[in-house]
Amino acid sequence: MNNNKDIFLKRTFEYKIQYVIAILCSLLMLGVWVNSLFFLNHRNLMDGDNAACGFAFLSPFLAFATFNTVTYFYSKYLVKKYGADLFGDLDQNWLKEHQGFDSSVFGEIFTRLIQCRKIAGPYMLAVIAVTSLIHTLFAAFVGLVYVIAYVFYRQTYLDIAIADQVPRSMGGGVVVSRIIDREFTDKIDQLNKNLEKKK
Numbered sequence: 001m002n003n004n005k006d007i008f009l010k011r012t013f014e015y016k017i018q019y020v021i022a023i024l025c026s027l028l029m030l031g032v033w034v035n036s037l038f039f040l041n042h043r044n045l046m047d048g049d050n051a052a053c054g055f056a057f058l059s060p061f062l063a064f065a066t067f068n069t070v071t072y073f074y075s076k077y078l079v080k081k082y083g084a085d086l087f088g089d090l091d092q093n094w095l096k097e098h099q100g101f102d103s104s105v106f107g108e109i110f111t112r113l114i115q116c117r118k119i120a121g122p123y124m125l126a127v128i129a130v131t132s133l134i135h136t137l138f139a140a141f142v143g144l145v146y147v148i149a150y151v152f153y154r155q156t157y158l159d160i161a162i163a164d165q166v167p168r169s170m171g172g173g174v175v176v177s178r179i180i181d182r183e184f185t186d187k188i189d190q191l192n193k194n195l196e197k198k199k
Helices: 003-042 048-082 092-099 103-134 136-160 182-198
Strands: none
Touching: 003 048, 003 092, 048 103, 048 136, 103 136
16 A cells, blocks of 8 residues: 555544544533533432523533534644644645645644634633533523634634635545646636537
8 A cells, every 4th residue: 555545544544533532522521411410409409490401401512512622632632743734744746646635735724623623612611611600501501602603703714714625534525636736727627618618
């Protein structure tokens, strides 16, 4: 197997395994959350209805924040281990030819994604934790507002900023050759125009 391909696949797997870890941690957090509510209710430290409502409304935001917190710290680990571009030591011509992007494209997306994960992860988790001490339904409302604000932030600084650059290895499903090779793009555009003329 091509050494570049072997390294690329191993690092891509290492990159994607974070989502499995994050999902498991989110489920674990929800389990701890449920047990805490039952404990507080059993000790009569919290009203039963309030506990049920708190779980129902706050749990999605808690899971979302936990998921992003895990992926944020995991991503930081990958940056420390391989650098922000993750594939910077591979042959860049090979990456362009076989994967449709070079490491600088991946690095830009990855860096922006880490920033988004920080906001939707540890920051959101801290806000929810503090507000849940006041009231769980209030914390759920704060979580909802936070998620709405985060969606607009992410859309502006990630989705719109680099919408046409997301490589397949990051779940974009888009080959970004036109971002990397303008000459290649021009040739494809000219070919399409020639085909349209023949019609």
